[in-house]
Amino acid sequence: MINIGIIGSGNTIGIARNHINAYKCCPDARITAVYDILEGRAQTTIDQLELTEAKACVSLEELFSLCDAVSVCTPNCEHVQLTVAALKAGKHVLCEKPFAPTPEECLEAIKYAKLTQKVAMIGLCYRDIPGFVYMKKLIDEGRMGKIYFVREEQGGDRIANPAVKLEWRMQQDLSGPGAVADFGSHMMDICDYLLRDCCGEIEEISCMQSTCIPQREIIGKPGKMGDVTNDDVSCWICRTTGGTLYNFTASRIGATFMLEIVGEGGKMTFNGDRPFELTLQLKDKNGGYTAKPEVVPVPEECYGTDEHAPRVPFAINFYYEIRQFLDAIISGKETLLTLERGMYIQTLIQAAQESADSGETVTLL
Numbered sequence: 001m002i003n004i005g006i007i008g009s010g011n012t013i014g015i016a017r018n019h020i021n022a023y024k025c026c027p028d029a030r031i032t033a034v035y036d037i038l039e040g041r042a043q044t045t046i047d048q049l050e051l052t053e054a055k056a057c058v059s060l061e062e063l064f065s066l067c068d069a070v071s072v073c074t075p076n077c078e079h080v081q082l083t084v085a086a087l088k089a090g091k092h093v094l095c096e097k098p099f100a101p102t103p104e105e106c107l108e109a110i111k112y113a114k115l116t117q118k119v120a121m122i123g124l125c126y127r128d129i130p131g132f133v134y135m136k137k138l139i140d141e142g143r144m145g146k147i148y149f150v151r152e153e154q155g156g157d158r159i160a161n162p163a164v165k166l167e168w169r170m171q172q173d174l175s176g177p178g179a180v181a182d183f184g185s186h187m188m189d190i191c192d193y194l195l196r197d198c199c200g201e202i203e204e205i206s207c208m209q210s211t212c213i214p215q216r217e218i219i220g221k222p223g224k225m226g227d228v229t230n231d232d233v234s235c236w237i238c239r240t241t242g243g244t245l246y247n248f249t250a251s252r253i254g255a256t257f258m259l260e261i262v263g264e265g266g267k268m269t270f271n272g273d274r275p276f277e278l279t280l281q282l283k284d285k286n287g288g289y290t291a292k293p294e295v296v297p298v299p300e301e302c303y304g305t306d307e308h309a310p311r312v313p314f315a316i317n318f319y320y321e322i323r324q325f326l327d328a329i330i331s332g333k334e335t336l337l338t339l340e341r342g343m344y345i346q347t348l349i350q351a352a353q354e355s356a357d358s359g360e361t362v363t364l365l
Contacts, residue, residue, distance in 0.1 A: 002326055005033040005067035005091070007060070007082055008074035009045040015096055016073035020049050021315060022322035023071075025308050029326055033057050033066040064089040069119070069329060075168045076101055076175050080109045083120065083339075087112040092119040094325045098185040099342035101176025103350055106343035113339050119328040121335050122342030124189045125321035129314070131270045131278055133302040135261065136194050138268065145264035145285045147199050149245045150191055154183040154272075155255025159213075159232070166216040169252075170228045177353045178230030180209065181346075183250035188238075188348045189341075190259065191246050200241030202348060203365040207236035207355040212253050236352045241365065267293070275313045 004023050010016045023029045034042040035057040042056035057063040060082075063070070069092035072082045080100045086093045087109070099106050099122055113120035126132060138144060158164065168174040169182060177184075192202065209231040218226040232253045238246040249255070257272025266282035266289070281293040303309065309319045327333040351362040 002029045002069055002329055003032040003067045004029055005035065005057075005063045005070040006031060006045075006054075007035050007063065007070055007072050007086075008078075009034055009036040009041050010073060016045065016071065017049065018315070018318045019071040019073060019094070019322065020045070020051070022318040024049075025310060025319055026322060026326055027308065028330065029322075033063040035060060035063040060085060061089075064091060067091065069093070069325070072096055076181070077168075077173070080105050083109040084112050087116045087118055087120065090116065090118070092325070092329050094121045094123060094322070095339070095342070096123040097342065097345070098176065098181045098349060099339065099346050101172075101181075103343050103346040106339065106346060110339045110343065119325065119335070120339050121321075121325050121328065121337045122339055122345075123321060124186065124337050124341065124345070125317045126186045126190055127193055128304070128317035128320035129275050130298040130302045130316065131275045132190060132194065132259075134278055134298045135259070135268060135270060137299075137302065139194055139198060139261075143265050143282070144261065144268070147195060147242075147244050147261060147263040149247065149262050150195070151247045151260045151262075152187050152191060152258065153249045153251070153255055154187050154257050155179060155249075155251035155253075156183075157254050158252075160253040162213050162216070164216065165219045166226045166228065167219070170216065170230065172229040175230060177349055178211075178228075178232060178234075179250040179252045180207065180231055180234035180236070180352050180356075181349045182252065183255075184234065184236075184248065184349055184352065185345050187248050187250065188246075189345050191238075192345075192348075194261075195240070195244065198242070199244040201365060202238045202246070203241050204239040204361055204363055205236055205348065205351045205355050206361040207234055207352040209234045209356040231356070234352065234356065236355065238348075269293075 031051050031054045036042040046054050070086045072095040083093050083095045210233045212232040215225040218224045233251045235249050259270040264285045269279040276298050279293050280296050283289050328335045355362045
């Protein structure tokens, strides 16, 4: 049995709850400790999610004394220091994305992961969404042939309300880049994971950004406004070494979750509102389109074989992320979601930010 500690119980998005619910599905894990910097929040989480074996801790040291492994679910600027602290305490770590505000800040955590030989994973969990698993299967089978271009959009609607107060994620010193990091980390990880073998690495990035709601009320200071210092919306184009174009839009003030891949074998589209199906419009690689788009359920094989995996949108991919973490701890099974992977994705995010700041295309390779 692996004893789990949760660092950061969340307030608005509450990503910790996704981790907790996934751990609760795993018979070989139990949550024994929760810590949050705000007094009372850890106990509220324990009570609401019925974590009967968990203690609300008053310090990180107390949490580390009660667990074997931790999930780090805090603001971005704290990810590295908490990961390092956990590794130094001899704990395995699953750290939420994005890894850090800049790639350089990731290096210390990577160093301690190597020194301690503990499992250290980054939380890029969208790969296990069944629709993406099916896309990967079709691409790897060669059904799409040469990939011409990709269009992806991700984001959220909550912050579209100007009455939402000035949170840490809207402040560059606490979050780093905004939407381009929060959503772009998943977006570029998915595209690179699905397509690197056939399209190559991303070698060029050109980005433009906008802060649509430039001021918001400061939390705890009614009527006093503060500046939003990172992007609400980012649009960027990437070119791979194979010549494929990726077209991304990340927006925290309203967006649709979708991924469209177009190649010589046709088109396939993922809609985040229906993650257990794809819209396919396939064709002969040497001919034109003759069939209409067809909505196709994801095949059973793309859901995985674990009987404990919940057949619930987005709960299933968080489960498989947690399962990967536990399997790496228990049996030494290799994970692709290493801290080095997290740093690579952060390098792409920084390149997009540099392009937006300079107005120039950034070359990576």
